[in-house]
Amino acid sequence: MRTRRAMVGRLYRELNLTAGQVMGFGVTTERRRQTVYDNQNNGRVFLPGVRSRGWGDPPVQDAAVNQAYDGSAATYDFYSDVLGRDSVDGAGMELVSTVHYGVGFDNALWDGAQMIYGDGSGHIFQVGALTRSLDVIAHELTHGVTEFTAGLIYSKQSGALNESMSDVFGSLVKQYSLNQTADQADWLIGEGTLVPQLGRALRSMSQPGTAFSGDRQPMHMDHYVNLPDDNDPRNDNGGVHVNSGIPNHAFYLAATTLGGHAWEVAGKVWYTALTKLIRPHTQFREAAQATVDVAGSQFGNDEQAAVLDAWKAVGVLQ
Template sequence: MLNSALCTIAPPDLLGWLALEGSPKQREAAVRALATSAAMRSQRAVMGQLSRRLNVHTGALMGAALDTGERLSVYDNEKHGRPFLPGVLVRGWEKPPVEDEAVNQAYDGSNATYEFYRDLFGRSSLDGAGMELISTVHYGVAFDNAFWDGSQMVYGDGSGRIFQVGGLTRAIDVIAHELTHGITEFTAGLVYSKQSGALNESFSDVFGSLVKQHGLNQTAAEANWLIGEGILVPGLGAALRNMAHPGTSHSGDRQPGHMDDYVDLPDDNDPRNDNGGVHINSGIPNRAFALAATALGGYAWEKAGRIWFEVLTTKLRPTTQFDAAAHATVDVAGTLFGAAEQEAVHNAWKEVGVLS
């Protein structure tokens, strides 16, 4: 099953909050970001419906003809927006760095993510079959978002009012987060709504954080578990999310860290409701992973990451809920490692109130 939702790094509830409560400049930037994202989401929904009817992947309808057979490529949208995707090819596979730092950051982040999945989990790109990673930078004018559209990565420059200018390509965990939505689309197909959508977001945060930790050679104990650290303007906060301590990353952060505080929201067209709380309630499984990884010790990708990767790619259904995902990680921990690891994973989910 292919998920037709547009997966963006900027939580729509944050943009919705800023559209109402931010400074005049923030309100303007937030409204622009919401409008642009809504237009892309509409196109993504139509392509998703067509892909299901035709039984082809969305990428075949949204740009697969651009696939050059190489590992990755980076294009420049030149601030033209949606009609000009992917844009002008600026840097192809194994080509030297260019003067545009956003191009080089998108290239390096995509390559690091590709090699992380290949070297640690034996997966060849997002689809498991060597799919080219296509990225577009300088999307639109001062666009405050980055997203996986079902066939490629797209990065705005940031307005300096919500996201720092250049921040969205600078953060490798943001790049890996969005690319991981592609793996989820090819495997679990988690529906982007309520708990299944929160799991979709959480798995992207998990592997976004692991790619960052791997690049920094950090153990689980050494990691700060921040997603998008330093990409928001300073007045808003330190990061987009804090996996270890949900609800503490920025001034509009509503993430709970326990099921007692689960935010039951409708999945409607109000961005403040965040597709039923997919970015908001992802704090619960996020914290479970951070707790499990820390309890298991060492590098988080060695045990916790292997467990979560196996579950994402082989054990989930599109409508999987928190409890089923938790039980799957516990079972896989026992299969891959043993009783002690199984207990550590179970205790992590128990601490966030998902398991008893």
């Protein structure tokens, strides 16, 4: 599915095609920004599934449908109201979601054209938890934003940046919905989605490596995990979910140093870097310098110093 996402994203960027041209759907009308479908546990052959709720429709009896609808709406509103972006493609792309995907499917993901939510098996993810988690929804939809902008290659450092950008904006959407300051936020991604015996969350941006049992995310380049990108799932595409802890922690440090609402300065800096300066093969150091440059040009010396110090603290810049 991630391979498909990468291929679709490349078509968008290199051929300058719209979502509708590539996938045959996805262009919004004036009245409709999102639609939720029910896969009825049938898997990929039945995507997107049976239409369950469209834009402006009232809630239905299925909690997963309503949660996917509300999470997509909250993410759309954040990007629109805070960053001036019209949907994931910046051009009003309809947000299509499918719930009840497969049987006990332990994942939620953006597949290049739409959101897919499994129900969870109860062994890794709690049943129903993936549609309840706003930051997970926003994380996955941000993969769509990255797909249409920087196109970060899903491997090693560029892939870790891809994952980190999704964590950054996943957390910001949650903070925005709760009107939390950087100091008030928990900086956890997917809190309460895992079964309790595994841990409290998928990742911690404030303390990488502490979210769940077996979490080996580093927070400093001294502990960067050098894994091969060899199609072995144990190696995580060269450690994209592992090493994302380093840029995640840099954002956390910058946001908490700047204070206030994290989306107002740090979030805008990271968004401008993602959409204007970062490219498919960008590495940690290049991305860090991009955010430092944006902080100085878009805000000022104090903001630039906070961003620079954050990247120094995690060992990416000196």
